[in-house]
Amino acid sequence: YGVEGKISYVVMRLLRGGTLAQRLSQQADAEHPLPSLGETVKVLNQLSGALDYAHSKGVIHRDIKPSNVMFDQHGNAYLVDFGIAKLLAATKSITTTGLVMGTPLFMAPEQWRAEDVVPATDQYSFGVMAYLLVTGKFPFDADTPHGLMYKHLSEKPAPPQMHRLDVPQEVTAV
Numbered sequence: 001y002g003v004e005g006k007i008s009y010v011v012m013r014l015l016r017g018g019t020l021a022q023r024l025s026q027q028a029d030a031e032h033p034l035p036s037l038g039e040t041v042k043v044l045n046q047l048s049g050a051l052d053y054a055h056s057k058g059v060i061h062r063d064i065k066p067s068n069v070m071f072d073q074h075g076n077a078y079l080v081d082f083g084i085a086k087l088l089a090a091t092k093s094i095t096t097t098g099l100v101m102g103t104p105l106f107m108a109p110e111q112w113r114a115e116d117v118v119p120a121t122d123q124y125s126f127g128v129m130a131y132l133l134v135t136g137k138f139p140f141d142a143d144t145p146h147g148l149m150y151k152h153l154s155e156k157p158a159p160p161q162m163h164r165l166d167v168p169q170e171v172t173a174v
Contacts, residue, residue: 015078017071020129024066028136034164040133043069043077044126050079051126055119062117064125065106066132104148105138112149127174134171135163 001010020043027034034040047069054061061068061082068081108124110117131139139157142148160167 013072013078015070015080016073017075019067020069020071020077020133021066023071024132024136034136035133037134037167040130043133044130046077047079048126051119051122054079054082055122060117060119061122061125062111063103063106064122064129065103066129069129104145105141107152109153112152130174131157131160134167135160137163 001008003009026032035043051061051064059082061079063081064079068079070078070080072078106125106128108117108121110121128139131137140148140151140155142151159172161169161172
């Protein structure tokens with residue numbers, strides 16, 4: 001990023017591999033099997049490194065979801081769209097107090113309660129995305145936002161083995 005004359009600019013990596021949401025949709029539409037657990041681990045490792053780095057700099061993403069994961073031409077995953085990210089050390093909030101921000105299927109309980117977001121907020125959303133990648137299903141689903149909120153606040157997801165038999169039991173704890 002920088003300023004040239006009177007023009008401010010941001011330079012970003014060109015990512016031509018599409019989004020994780022597109023890949024999941026194509027997989028479902030074509031009725032292909034889910035990615036191997038090894039492939040899933042590779043993507044999750046890359047993304048967790050990005051989250052760890054952002055959190056170490058005091059930045060919380062607040063909207064971790066498959067459409068905010070993009071791939072380069074080599075299949076490497078990148079976390080994108082920090083548009084509603086919040087700096088932990090900021091003295092002013094970028095949003096109105098009590099305003100709920102995020103994508104309901106991936107929102108952490110503290111987001112539903114309009115509480116302060118912390119790194120664990122992103123980790124929860126990351127966990128929802130990991131569950132989706134492993135099982136092909138959301139841990140919680142409902143017909144209304146209120147129903148979805150209730151489930152995120154008060155229920156536990158079904159063990160992944162209910163959706164995918166080859167998932168090791170150790171994954172359930174994660």
